[in-house]
Amino acid sequence: MIYIDGDNHIYGRLSTYVAKQLLSGEEVVIVNASKIAITGSRKFILDKFNHRRNIGSVRKGPYYPRTPDQIMRRSVSEMLPIKKTKGLEALKRCKVYSGIPKSLTDVEFVKIDKAMNTNATGFITLGDISKILGENQ
Template sequence: MVTIIDGEGLVLGRLASTVSKRLLDGEEITIINAEKIIISGNKDFIYAKYKQRVDRASISNPRDLGPKYPRRPDDIFRRTVRGMIPYRKAHGRAAYKNLKVNVGIPKELEGQEVVEVEQAQPKNITKSMELGTVSKLLGAKF
């Protein structure tokens, strides 16, 4: 059975840690509305942090050297979860393959039951930015 989680209004790190634990327990998880996941903090700092990650490259050969960092909101979330699981080991790779992340709501998932994640709800967050906004500032088209 696939667990469907709506990412709208949930905090990125808290959601990613909850999802990574569930993935390691063997669940299949699908995230919808990845562009509406929020990142808490100052908008300028958030943008600068992600821009610095995307712009990392070598001076002599900027196209070949990495690490390559994603710009799309679904890929950014997948990368965040990947950092929380041992993806280089067999059980980590198997768990990572059970994660599906979608921008918006796909037609095949409309009307299905969505699981609430209480741990990822924002608490006392005054400054935040949506993942979709960060992606657009980084130049993503989705």
């Protein structure tokens, strides 16, 4: 089982790493999903997420999540062959949390070097995006 601390990781790079680990049979737990960073222009990223939220209708969908943990989980699921059995089973092995749950406080977390955000400026966190999208807490 791999425990990943999502603090200061890049959204897409972390998603691809997790998807590959899930397909190889590992169980992955990601904590601090609200601190995962998306690099790029703040306005462009927010427009992109707002556009996704406004597609479709209430009755028909598609349904895009508002919470950081569900945004991250959806990103990982889009990188898996979800229409096949191996993709569904892989997604069941993925757990994502916005913070650190009490049951995982004494676990040692891994930082993925390839997915770390070394960019000092030009990013927005999933927590900020979810607040703007209207996360219900």
